[in-house]
Amino acid sequence: xxxxSAKKLGTILVDGKGRTLYLFExxxxxxxxxxxxxxxxxxxxxxxxxxxxxGSAKSGLLGTSKRSDGKTQVTYHGHPLYGYAGDSTPGxxxxxxxxxxxxxxxxxxxxxxxxxxx
Numbered sequence: 001x002x003x004x005s006a007k008k009l010g011t012i013l014v015d016g017k018g019r020t021l022y023l024f025e026x027x028x029x030x031x032x033x034x035x036x037x038x039x040x041x042x043x044x045x046x047x048x049x050x051x052x053x054x055g056s057a058k059s060g061l062l063g064t065s066k067r068s069d070g071k072t073q074v075t076y077h078g079h080p081l082y083g084y085a086g087d088s089t090p091g092x093x094x095x096x097x098x099x100x101x102x103x104x105x106x107x108x109x110x111x112x113x114x115x116x117x118x
Contacts, residue, residue, distance in 0.1 A: 001045075001062070001074065001081075003055035006093050009115050012107045013057060013076060015045060015083065018090030023079040023114055026103035030065040032073055032080040038101040045074040045081040056110045077112020 001021065004014045013021040024042065026033045034042055044067065051074045053059045063075040073080050084095030084105070095105050097118065106114035 001051060001053050001057050001076070003057050003110050004091065006091065006107065008117070009093060009096065009107055011056060011110050012093070012115060013081070013110070013112075014090070019083050020087055020091070020093050020095070020107055021045060021076075021081045022084055022095050022105045023108055024082060024101075024103060024105055025114075026101070027080050030063065030075045030078050030080060032065065032067050034080075034082065034101060035068055041085050041100065042082040042095070042105065043085065044071070045083065046071050047074050048072065058110065058112075061112045076108060079108065079112060081108075 003011050006012045024034050061077040064072045065075050067073050086094040098105050
């Protein structure tokens, strides 16, 4: 995981391929509530080892949590992280402030806070 500059949103978290990462407001602390069709639209950022950070991302905010399917999801500042199927290229932020699957989705800044421009 690293950071990148996004038009209008500032410095945001992205995965190792430069794809935008999101938090889901329905999640309970580090526990993901996005499964099934939700996880198809919003693929969780999974790891099989220890995740690492680059750019201005902070290693002290990085963590993991077990999903209901037993897989390990990367967390940042206590938020499980997701990509968005509607983002086709690195730098896309098409999932920003979308309300889907019962709550809103937001990109995160380097401090792990949601970026809300409303």
